[in-house]
Amino acid sequence: MRLHRFTTLLVCAAIAVIAIALLPDHHWLTVPAIVAVLLTLLGLRDLAQPMHSIQRNYPIIGHIRWFVELIRPELRQYLFEADEEATPFSRSQRSLVYRRAKGEAGDHPFGTLLDVYRDGYEFIGHSMRPVPAADPRDFRITIGGDQCGQPYSASIFNISAMSFGSLSANAIRALNKGAKLGGFSHDTGEGSISPYHREFGGDIVWEVASGYFGCRDAEGRFDPDRFAAQACTEQVKMIEIKLSQGAKPGHGGILPAAKVTPEIAETRGVPMGRDCISPSSHSAFSTPLEMMAFIVQLRTLSGGKPVGFKLCLGHPWEFMAIVKAMLASGVYPDFIVVDGAEGGTGAAPVEFSDHIGVPMREGLLFVHNVLIGAGIRDRIKVGAAGRIVSAFDIASVLAIGADWANAARGFMFALGCVQSLSCNTNRCPTGIATQDGLRQRALVVPDKAERVRGFHESTLRALSDMMAAAGVSHPREIGAHHLVRRISATEVRQFSQLHVFLQPGELLDGQCSTEFYKRNWALAKAESFNA
Numbered sequence: 001m002r003l004h005r006f007t008t009l010l011v012c013a014a015i016a017v018i019a020i021a022l023l024p025d026h027h028w029l030t031v032p033a034i035v036a037v038l039l040t041l042l043g044l045r046d047l048a049q050p051m052h053s054i055q056r057n058y059p060i061i062g063h064i065r066w067f068v069e070l071i072r073p074e075l076r077q078y079l080f081e082a083d084e085e086a087t088p089f090s091r092s093q094r095s096l097v098y099r100r101a102k103g104e105a106g107d108h109p110f111g112t113l114l115d116v117y118r119d120g121y122e123f124i125g126h127s128m129r130p131v132p133a134a135d136p137r138d139f140r141i142t143i144g145g146d147q148c149g150q151p152y153s154a155s156i157f158n159i160s161a162m163s164f165g166s167l168s169a170n171a172i173r174a175l176n177k178g179a180k181l182g183g184f185s186h187d188t189g190e191g192s193i194s195p196y197h198r199e200f201g202g203d204i205v206w207e208v209a210s211g212y213f214g215c216r217d218a219e220g221r222f223d224p225d226r227f228a229a230q231a232c233t234e235q236v237k238m239i240e241i242k243l244s245q246g247a248k249p250g251h252g253g254i255l256p257a258a259k260v261t262p263e264i265a266e267t268r269g270v271p272m273g274r275d276c277i278s279p280s281s282h283s284a285f286s287t288p289l290e291m292m293a294f295i296v297q298l299r300t301l302s303g304g305k306p307v308g309f310k311l312c313l314g315h316p317w318e319f320m321a322i323v324k325a326m327l328a329s330g331v332y333p334d335f336i337v338v339d340g341a342e343g344g345t346g347a348a349p350v351e352f353s354d355h356i357g358v359p360m361r362e363g364l365l366f367v368h369n370v371l372i373g374a375g376i377r378d379r380i381k382v383g384a385a386g387r388i389v390s391a392f393d394i395a396s397v398l399a400i401g402a403d404w405a406n407a408a409r410g411f412m413f414a415l416g417c418v419q420s421l422s423c424n425t426n427r428c429p430t431g432i433a434t435q436d437g438l439r440q441r442a443l444v445v446p447d448k449a450e451r452v453r454g455f456h457e458s459t460l461r462a463l464s465d466m467m468a469a470a471g472v473s474h475p476r477e478i479g480a481h482h483l484v485r486r487i488s489a490t491e492v493r494q495f496s497q498l499h500v501f502l503q504p505g506e507l508l509d510g511q512c513s514t515e516f517y518k519r520n521w522a523l524a525k526a527e528s529f530n531a
Helices: 004-022 027-048 053-057 062-070 072-080 091-102 169-182 224-231 262-268 288-301 316-329 350-355 360-373 391-398 409-415 445-469 515-523
Strands: 122-124 140-143 152-155 157-159 204-208 236-242 253-255 276-278 307-312 335-339 381-385 404-407 483-488 491-494
Touching (some): 004 027, 053 062, 062 072, 091 409, 091 445, 152 157, 157 169, 157 445, 169 409, 169 445, 204 224, 224 236, 224 288, 236 335, 288 316, 316 515, 335 360, 360 381, 360 391, 360 515, 391 404, 391 445, 404 409
Parallel strands (some): 157 404, 204 236, 236 307, 307 335, 335 381, 381 404
Antiparallel strands (some): 122 483, 140 152, 253 276, 483 491
16 A cells, blocks of 8 residues: 555654653753644544545645645746736736836837747837927827817826726825826726715716716616716716626626725715625616617716717627617717727626627727718717737727727736736735725825826827837827738738728718628617617
8 A cells, every 4th residue: 555645644643752752851842743743633634624635645745735826826927927928917018017107217128028920919110201209298189079068188098997996095096196197087987986086186087887886876776966966076077888898798796795895885875784786787778779868868967078988899780789879869979988808907707708798909990990980980089998008009009990098907007016816805915906904005195196197107208209200290190001910920911901991981871891890780770789
């Protein structure tokens, strides 16, 4: 019988017996005796317990497996992960944000670390006649069409949706103060406007989701009066209806009662002691035409502020149905934000993170094309949100139809996030994604606010330098012909060659040349989201 599997247990038992026998004459053996006895008892427990086969076969030493597995993410991140290995953001991407947030030089020596001959490598072509770098402070767009009474001058780079509750009070404070210092906007996420969003007066985009947090009645339905009371305040610049998000498109959410603190309950307008439910769809509308009426209602209640919506694209005919409802009703949202299936800061079931929703770039191009094909692209601004941390990331979405870009995790890195992947545990080591008062104390608001501002400023400065090299003076001039992707070891193509771009009004005249768009446009109807 092979007993080597039990050698550790037998050795511990032997040491325990010998140490105890010698204790009367050698008191220094007290500690070794206690340790040996405890390990022996652990080993006997391992032999008897029914849950873990490895521990039954390898008492005591079987625990080493669980310990190594416990610290595997940290070992991988700090010791074994390659600089360009994205999980989901690479060390190089995180380091870039850290340096820019701190105002440190972003240069590196000895050439690129990227393999420029791998499939998927992307770059911007430079010009024979570069132009002077433009002032990044001028990289702004006006959001708000002719149906909007209070247009908003927005930066082309802003903080994407992250709720109080998901993030700590100090994280919200630092983000909003950084937005105030840098002159850009801060999306509240669906958790509504907390006192911490208000504290420093940074521009707010209020996200109104299916739970109507901050503007709901006792039954969880939309409350116009509560909405108006908050939406009309000066700090709120735009209203964003959340249809779906990249982290878990088509999925509602539950904040368990145990996690509903008095602050969260007050901010969201939900009772203590009960689960906080976020339904998977809105109750204020059920058809595209009803959605247009809801947009009109929010615009009126907010005093004419820009109203738009955010979605992670799913069924293409559903978005086309919304566009048909715009045409039928004459109501146009002021903006659309396209989120991506790349996910975000929110925790989600694995299948939703990995296999539901359209990736951001494909979703963005589709939305841009449908608006072009319907002849209404000039009425609506389009934002993009999904794994954006660098100036090149911004340029790549501007090239295929975005007017501006939002970032969530990039600004979390600016706050000091180390990508510990513990956002859903309430044990965030940096005090960002936690409601633990002691943990969030580690996040010093004035310092981190400066880093948020610094990351925004440095990123737009890098974008300005990159555009200048390409002969472009303003982000609105970046086109699909400026960016290039490698598609094989011997071939590269401009984005304008890779992607299909519809012509203005092409969907309306029945002459659409692309079967995918033509087929789905025929399925869409303004009266229903169903095909």
